[in-house]
Amino acid sequence: MSVIQNSNIDLITDKIIDFIVQEGPGILGALLVLVIGWKIINFFVYWLDKLFQRTDFDDALESFVVSVVSIGLRIILLVSVAGMLGFETTTLITMLGAMAFAVGMALQGSLSNFAGGVLILIFKPFKVGDFIEVQGYTGTVKTLQIFQTILHTIDNKEVIIPNGDISNGAIINYSATGKRRIDMVFGIGYGDDLKKAKGILQKIIKEDRRVLKENNRKNNIVLGNLGDNSVEIYCQVWVNSIDYLGFKYDMNEKVKEEFDKNNINFPYPQQDIHLIKDGL
Numbered sequence: 001m002s003v004i005q006n007s008n009i010d011l012i013t014d015k016i017i018d019f020i021v022q023e024g025p026g027i028l029g030a031l032l033v034l035v036i037g038w039k040i041i042n043f044f045v046y047w048l049d050k051l052f053q054r055t056d057f058d059d060a061l062e063s064f065v066v067s068v069v070s071i072g073l074r075i076i077l078l079v080s081v082a083g084m085l086g087f088e089t090t091t092l093i094t095m096l097g098a099m100a101f102a103v104g105m106a107l108q109g110s111l112s113n114f115a116g117g118v119l120i121l122i123f124k125p126f127k128v129g130d131f132i133e134v135q136g137y138t139g140t141v142k143t144l145q146i147f148q149t150i151l152h153t154i155d156n157k158e159v160i161i162p163n164g165d166i167s168n169g170a171i172i173n174y175s176a177t178g179k180r181r182i183d184m185v186f187g188i189g190y191g192d193d194l195k196k197a198k199g200i201l202q203k204i205i206k207e208d209r210r211v212l213k214e215n216n217r218k219n220n221i222v223l224g225n226l227g228d229n230s231v232e233i234y235c236q237v238w239v240n241s242i243d244y245l246g247f248k249y250d251m252n253e254k255v256k257e258e259f260d261k262n263n264i265n266f267p268y269p270q271q272d273i274h275l276i277k278d279g280l
Contacts, residue, residue: 027085029084030081030084030085033077033080033081033084034077034078034081037077037080037081038074038077041070041073041074041077044069044073045066045069045070045073048065048066048069049062049066052065052066067145067146068146112162112164113146113147113148113162113163113164114146114147114163115163115164115167116162116163116164116165116166116167116168117144117145117146117147117148117149117163117167119163119167120144120149120163120166120167121144125171125173126141126171126173126175126176127141128141128142128143128144129141129175130173130174130175130176131173131174131175131241132151132171132172132173132174132175133171133172133174134149134151134161134166134169134170134171134172135161135165135166135169137151137153137159137161138151138153138154139151139152139153139154139157139159140152142158144163146163147162147163148160148161148162148163149161149163149166154245174241174244175241177241178240178241179212179217179238179239179240179241180238180239180240180241180244181217181236181237181238182235182236182237182238182239182244182247182248182251183234183235183236184234184235184236184237184248184251184252185224185232185233185234185235186201186232186233186235186255186259186266187227187229187230187231187232187233187266187267188230188231188233188259188264188265188266188267189230189231189264189265189267190230190231190267191265192231192264192265193264194223194231194233196262196264197233197259197264198221198233200255200258200259200262200264201221201233201235201255202221203258204251204254204255204258205219205221205235205237208247208250208251210239210240210243210246210247211237211238211239211247212238212239212240214238217238218238219236219237219238220234220235220236221233221234221235221236222234228269229267229268229269230266230267235251237251
């Protein structure tokens with residue numbers, strides 16, 4: 001019995017030795033290619049990222065290209081290593097294609113987001129650093145990734161929006177032209193001096209250096225509407241996009257102070273009630 005067991009052990013040992021002798025160099029070579037190739041890809045991706053940073057390259061396109069190149073090179077490396085181990089590469093590629101199709105059917109939303117990211121990069125409705133409004137959110141674009149775009153709101157919230165939703169919806173880019181018009185409405189009482197109120201507004205605008213005074217961008221102060229409770233003065237002022245909120249808040253404060261100093265009222269809704277006594 002022990003003789004049979006020893007012969008079986010010897011047979012298994014011989015097969016293992018034969019396998020190591022015959023396949024060992026190929027397996028070792030494949031492992032070396034995998035390790036060295038992985039390191040080379042990491043170095044190449046790092047170098048590519050640094051190259052983009054040194055050039056005037058779009059930040060959104062940079063992160064997208066680096067991600068795609070990194071994933072693509074790693075897939076090619078794995079397929080090559082599998083071929084070195086004796087796997088039929090054509091069969092493997094066919095299997096990967098079938099798996100990709102199956103995964104694609106299961107992840108149609110992700111593919112839509114990927115396609116949306118590609119469209120954003122091609123048509124560039126916005127870039128990293130732009131202040132935009134999309135899908136009901138307003139903020140500064142921080143990152144454009146393969147499947148999603150990340151915004152930072154004014155109050156420093158991070159909003160992650162799928163690229164598919166962005167590419168299929170309306171996009172308002174407040175930074176596109178670098179200049180914006182602020183439309184403000186100031187109401188005064190019907191008994192107040194209209195010319196005096198307009199003069200105060202004109203003086204505030206003239207003294208503020210943030211107001212643009214270009215010929216093709218006219219700042220208007222006009223009587224806009226005769227409302228139920230107030231005379232509404234429309235104030236339209238052009239400023240650089242970066243000064244939009246600061247100027248608007250300062251303008252409101254200065255107008256309140258100057259109107260108070262000059263006895264110009266800010267009317268509020270009110271009703272006149274007439275009491276009728278019986279018999280009268």
